[in-house]
Amino acid sequence: MIHFSCDRCGKSIDANEELRYVVRVEVQATMESGDALETEADRDHLVELEEILERLDDEESSLISEDVYQRRRYDLCCSCYRKFIRDPMGSETTSQFDFSPN
Numbered sequence: 001m002i003h004f005s006c007d008r009c010g011k012s013i014d015a016n017e018e019l020r021y022v023v024r025v026e027v028q029a030t031m032e033s034g035d036a037l038e039t040e041a042d043r044d045h046l047v048e049l050e051e052i053l054e055r056l057d058d059e060e061s062s063l064i065s066e067d068v069y070q071r072r073r074y075d076l077c078c079s080c081y082r083k084f085i086r087d088p089m090g091s092e093t094t095s096q097f098d099f100s101p102n
């Protein structure tokens with residue numbers, strides 16, 4: 001039997017008895033390539049970046065690519081899923097601390 005645990009609260013999830021929620025997060029750095037950005041400086045910068053990437057060894061270049069693209073997968077228990085889907089960016093929790101009603 002495969003054992004799962006919630007990535008948020010750490011509770012173990014019995015896959016046979018309760019629902020497990022799989023959250024897939026994909027983060028990709030993007031930059032709008034409109035005419036305004038097609039300047040000489042940008043092209044130079046791109047060439048520079050390529051040269052840097054070529055010089056780096058595999059370990060370091062993989063760190064850089066993590067800045068540009070990341071894919072994560074989380075298992076959530078039922079109650080953590082409900083909290084997550086209501087407030088995926090965690091903004092609710094933060095504002096509760098900042099603006100607690102008195």
Ligand SMILES: [Zn+2]
Nearest residue numbers: 006009077080
């Ligand atoms: Zn949980």
